[in-house]
Amino acid sequence: MxxxxxxxxxxxxxxxxxxxxxxxxxxxxxxxxxxxxxxxxxxxxxxxxxxxxxxxxxxxxxxxxxAVAATSRYLMLNKPRGLVTTTRDEQGRDTVYRCFEGAQLGWIAPVGRLDKASEGLLLFTNAPAWAAQITDPANGPDKTYHVQVDAIPDAPVLAAMQAGVVEGGEFLRAKSVLLLRAGEKHAWLEIVLDEGRNRQIRRLLTALNLNVLRLVRVAIGPLALGDLPKGQWRELSVQEVAVLGGDD
Missing domain, CATH: 3.10.290.10 (RNA-binding S4 domain)
Known part of the structure; x- marks a missing residue:
């Protein structure tokens, strides 16, 4: 039996x-x-x-x-430059939560982060399992950035960004790089990352003698920042939640 x-x-x-x-x-x-x-x-x-x-x-x-379970919330914010991605800042600097003042959202946490000088698409949720899918280094969605640099990178430099460099004991690379437009002294690049290391783009470009003037995250996977005004936020649709990682 x-x-x-x-x-x-x-x-x-x-x-x-x-x-x-x-x-x-x-x-x-x-x-x-x-x-x-x-x-x-x-x-x-x-x-x-x-x-x-x-x-x-x-x-x-x-x-x-x-302590009943809270309704799951999924938000996107167009983060302005100059805000710190943290709940509280020991130095008293303004945080991204300033953008939610007056909204009755309960507890929400950022999904990943953008540094103080960076702008653009930042997700928030109170669903930890969903957030973990987005930030998973192996299986999470690609992140797309538009980056202004202080020079006009030539083809070998663009190729080096994708080939990768060793900086600070870490191997840093971009999944893809595209020259969007160039002026006399500056250029805009579209850089896609399939991994998330601390200040990865800034460190990669610095190693290649390029200084970042602006860095804007414009998409996470298929979710685009679109025309959401700077400093404003909105709820994600059910379809957007599902395509990024499913409901928690």
């Missing part, structure tokens, strides 16, 4: 469950739990890794309020 295979429901730590419910970041969840502000099935839990038997049915309360 063949025995029946038992189905084991995976257990997640309490902090991860709060994050997966779209209520806060895992770091914030850990802080709340350690502060004794979270109850699981009526019991105060102070261990962020305390296993939750069923993340969907467990009763969780934060500061005496029921």
């Amino acid at each position: 063949v025995g029946k295979r038992l189905l084991v429901t995976p257990r997640f730590g309490l902090a991860r469950v709060l994050s997966k419910r779209g209520l806060c970041s895992r770091t914030e969840a850990q802080r709340l739990i350690r502060a004794g502000l979270v109850r699981l099935d009526g019991r105060v839990i102070d261990d962020p890794e305390f296993p939750v038997r069923d993340m969907h049915t467990a009763r969780i309360d934060i500061e005496n309020s029921r």
